[in-house]
Amino acid sequence: xxxxxxxxxxxxxxxxxxxxxxxxxxxxxxxxxxxxxxxxxxxxxxxxxxxxxxxxxxxxxxxxxxxxxxxxxxxxxxxxxxxxxxxxxxxxxxxxxxxxxxxxxxxxxxxxxxxxxxxxxxxxxxxxxxxxxxxxxxxxxxxxxxxxxxxxxxxxxxxxxxxxxxxxxxxxxxxxxxxxxxxxxxxxxxxxxxxxxxxxxxxxxxxxxxxxxxxxxxx
Amino acid sequence: xxxxxxxxxxxxxxxxxxxxxxxxxxxxxxxxxxxxxxxxxxxxxxxxxxxxxxxxxxxxxxxxxxxxxxxxxxxxxxxxxxxxxxxxxxxxxxxxxxxxxxxxxxxxxxxxxxxxxxxxxxxxxxxxxxxxxxxxxxxxxxxxxxxxxxxxxxxxxxxxxxxxxxxxxxxxxxxxxxxxxxxxxxxxxxxxxxxxxxxxxxxxxxxxxxxxxxxxxxx
Numbered sequence: 001x002x003x004x005x006x007x008x009x010x011x012x013x014x015x016x017x018x019x020x021x022x023x024x025x026x027x028x029x030x031x032x033x034x035x036x037x038x039x040x041x042x043x044x045x046x047x048x049x050x051x052x053x054x055x056x057x058x059x060x061x062x063x064x065x066x067x068x069x070x071x072x073x074x075x076x077x078x079x080x081x082x083x084x085x086x087x088x089x090x091x092x093x094x095x096x097x098x099x100x101x102x103x104x105x106x107x108x109x110x111x112x113x114x115x116x117x118x119x120x121x122x123x124x125x126x127x128x129x130x131x132x133x134x135x136x137x138x139x140x141x142x143x144x145x146x147x148x149x150x151x152x153x154x155x156x157x158x159x160x161x162x163x164x165x166x167x168x169x170x171x172x173x174x175x176x177x178x179x180x181x182x183x184x185x186x187x188x189x190x191x192x193x194x195x196x197x198x199x200x201x202x203x204x205x206x207x208x209x210x211x212x213x214x215x216x217x218x219x
Numbered sequence: 220x221x222x223x224x225x226x227x228x229x230x231x232x233x234x235x236x237x238x239x240x241x242x243x244x245x246x247x248x249x250x251x252x253x254x255x256x257x258x259x260x261x262x263x264x265x266x267x268x269x270x271x272x273x274x275x276x277x278x279x280x281x282x283x284x285x286x287x288x289x290x291x292x293x294x295x296x297x298x299x300x301x302x303x304x305x306x307x308x309x310x311x312x313x314x315x316x317x318x319x320x321x322x323x324x325x326x327x328x329x330x331x332x333x334x335x336x337x338x339x340x341x342x343x344x345x346x347x348x349x350x351x352x353x354x355x356x357x358x359x360x361x362x363x364x365x366x367x368x369x370x371x372x373x374x375x376x377x378x379x380x381x382x383x384x385x386x387x388x389x390x391x392x393x394x395x396x397x398x399x400x401x402x403x404x405x406x407x408x409x410x411x412x413x414x415x416x417x418x419x420x421x422x423x424x425x426x427x428x429x430x431x432x433x434x435x436x437x438x
Binding site for chain 1: 230267272
């Protein structure tokens with residue numbers, strides 16, 4: 001028995017791919033070649049394959065556009081407003097991904113792909129502006145009650161670098177002493193035993209996440 | 220131009236309707252009459268209408284099954300695993316709603332609808348067990364960083380009643396003094412000026428939420 005096709009929708013996934021680049025939270029966009037919205041920038045996305053799970057579709061798009069796998073990916077929200085796509089009813093299941101910048105193979109400027117600072121986006125196709133906004137709010141929210149910020153860090157990093165990422169995401173300066181006290185309480189880092197020798201300052205300890213893949217909820 | 224129907228899916232919404240009933244977090248279920256899974260319990264849900272927004276569909280189901288509107292409703296997650304419905308590809312956009320028990324017209328036992336304690340569910344159709352589990356985790360998470368628990372309260376309530384709701388949701392006893400101190404810091408209640416005269420104790424003050432519809436994030 002087939003379900004009566006009361007709503008038969010095309011289903012896509014779109015992925016808000018965040019990285020931190022030159023101290024700014026940035027989003028990967030693709031310039032559209034075809035109608036509708038030809039020439040406008042849009043989120044990387046595509047139709048879900050027959051028999052393809054939603055998350056697999058998002059992972060496929062992430063891999064195709066960035067060459068990256070094994071990074072943080074989370075389902076964000078499903079957008080299904082009638083009329084959001086002029087071609088017919090298209091539901092998009094939006095995901096967001098956090099990618100450490102040093103993991104990126106595609107660094108923008110090629111194949112109609114480029115990175116844009118999240119607060120200086122060009123006009124976007126469809127409801128993609130709204131999708132990026134929701135992803136940004138989800139990320140901001142999680143900053144306060146989880147260790148999600150670590151997902152932006154390379155394999156080894158200094159505490160100053162980590163503080164810089166928090167400052168970028170929060171949009172404010174943090175007190176170094178308080179920041180380190182709170183980090184210590186979280187017990188989520190371990191010393192690599194190596195040091196970063198970068199210029200005028202004395203060499204800084206390099207740390208790594210204790211459980212790199214895991215986002216821990218803070219109560 | 221129509222999009223190539225790479226995945227053309229039927230789209231439904233299912234709603235996890237929570238209330239607190241006799242001191243237990245409970246979920247409204249519907250007994251299925253037709254195949255597949257005839258005779259099993261399932262979440263209230265249905266196909267999204269042509270031209271109907273996803274949230275409107277969830278609101279319609281909530282109203283049809285409980286007679287309630289104007290309560291807290293939030294999109295939870297979209298489940299689209301191929302094979303989750305034996306009749307074909309069906310995506311379901313799951314929502315959850317929180318309903319104060321005194322607002323309910325349907326109190327179970329009628330029209331194949333009944334309330335079940337969330338930790339004593341019968342076997343459920345489809346992947347509905349998984350959906351309820353995710354809704355429960357979302358609710359538990361939000362308890363810690365928002366005023367979401369107020370959404371379960373009637374128009375006026377005592378602080379003891381509110382503490383009871385928190386204890387039910389957290390599954391643990393709370394210290395009365397600490398609980399009231401934290402509540403006061405949140406500044407989310409106001410005195411109605413009325414008192415509840417219930418039995419042996421001295422009359423307790425009745426409070427109401429300052430912004431009944433709003434769920435405030437606590438930082």
